[in-house]
Amino acid sequence: MDSLKTQQVTFKVFRFNEETDYLPYYNTYTLDVTHEEVVLDILNRIKWDHDGSLSYRRSCRHGICGVCAIKTNGKAVLACKTRLFDLIDIFGNEITIEPLSTKRAIKDLIIDKKDFWDKHAQAKPYLEADIDEHPAQENLVSPHDAEKLLEADYCIQCGACHYSCPSLEINEQYMGPAAFAAAYRFSADVRDDASIERLHIVNEEAQGVWDCVKCMECAEVCPKEVNPIEKITKLHNMIFEAAVAKNNVATRHAVGFAHSIEKHGLLDEGELVRYSEGNIGVLKHVPVALKMFAKGKIVLPWNMPKSDKLDEIKKLVKSSSTVKF
Amino acid sequence: MEKLKYALFTGCTAKESTPEQMMSTLAVANKLGIELVELTEASCCGASHLQDYDDFLSLVLNARNIAYAEKHGLTMVTICNTCQLNTAMTKHRLDNNAELKAKVNAKLAEVGLEYKGTSQITHFLYAIIDDFGLDKIKEMVVKPLSQFNIAPFYGCHNIRPSELQNATHKSPENAYNPTSLDDLIIACGGANVDYAEKNKCCGFHAELQSPRTAAVLTGNAVAGAMDANADWMVTPCPLCHLKLDTQTHHASVAIGREVSLPVLHMQQMVGLALGCTPAELGLSHHVTKVDFI
Incomplete structure (x- = not known):
């Protein structure tokens, strides 16, 4: 039976405790994994059967809370959604498990995601509108208008794209693909009144969309198929359409x-x-x-x-x- | 085997800053008996920047380029990763959106053209691997590159997004562990070098607006290859080549370490193995001297 098939995999697991360790190190475990097992199952088995001190975030186990994002052989994945057999197809039988960003590790696979949340907040990820508190009728959005959001609404803030973005890794001011997807999400919403304000934020040099290196990694890595770079392109277009574009090297380069x-x-x-x-x-x-x-x-x-x-x-x-x- | 024939979309760099790329493409095609019909009518693909300004214009211009390949009834072959991405992405979007296709065709009709969607689009690297075949390349090698450790540098726009890889290639490769260029190095008799940056970004597209980011990425790539004991690097993308070949000074300053390696175009590497002369392959056009020949 296919489901009973197992493969032996060697896991190298990143370990670090910021309170006690000067440098990180790796623990190695060789386990038989089955066709159904996802990375989270392996982390649980290591924690429950081998080393109870292994720390990682986990919650919904259904690919919707976004907290279990980690990297396997450099590829950011949701641990709860990624089958080991699929990883073996790509990388073979040696899998290195690391946090999304090793330099932000607090304890093993748990990172400090403050920069992610700060940049997400910078994008004003909420509707700004004068709402009638006692409306006579529902405030309807037509299917046509809802489609304009594309898939930007699917983002679960897991950070997979954010911590895979090479531009962000070098330029700490850069807001990154997840923040831009959120900026697009709300600026494309017909009920929103802060679109121009948001476009000014993402139009700023260094922090804004112009520092995108076009590597397409955010589109590749997103576990929810948000395709952030498509939204980055849309923001570029909106910047020009709304005449928010400044006359600088970045805009002239596109024009x-x-x-x-x-x-x-x-x-x-x-x-x-x-x-x-x-x-x-x-x-x-x-x-x-x-x-x-x-x-x-x-x-x-x-x-x-x-x-x-x-x-x-x-x-x-x-x-x-x-x-x- | 029936003679392979493609419509060649050269892109702009082959006509300007990387003449050696054009020379080596023609030399290798000649050795392999591949016929290339140059699309002299083609315009710039927009290099992933025009669409930031005017997405529709970018679609129309790329659809026009493809329409000329369709007129020849040939698969379009590109020799630049970014041309490949922009052209294949245009095809992907038009083939999956009848409304958009009709809008683009309404414009093309003004100049008597139509985008039908009948031509496939592939990079010369994949034409060699998928259509010509690595086994045949192996048989044709007369000067195996056996004394060299060669670092493949894939270039983002050939391998991501995998949505396009899957739509475009017979044997799509995984963006996180690509193998095509490694396989080609081995077929040419060389030893392929594994390093973390081989599928990473060179920084080219941010060079003007974010020079430090671009330079650090270039530096990391060359440093990764050097640390893995590569003698030289090879890339299928002329834009990566420009960064890795001409910008090593900025890259060295940016990462605080002297980095420099000769970088060959994929076509030049194949050409060397097939016995083409350095002159035929334009090796003298490199800024970082190709000193091993």
């Missing part, structure tokens, strides 16, 4: 593509950098540009290649553009 495509079909790489950075800002790129020029990597403006049938492209850029900057 510059449209200019270049209209002119050449292809992207004029040098001109994009000049347009984005401005005539003074571009100077900091000169040392690398000279090295590239020496190796034949810079096309001079008068040699800029153009797409064939450029008239078609020009026509489409004119007729299909939906925003102005």
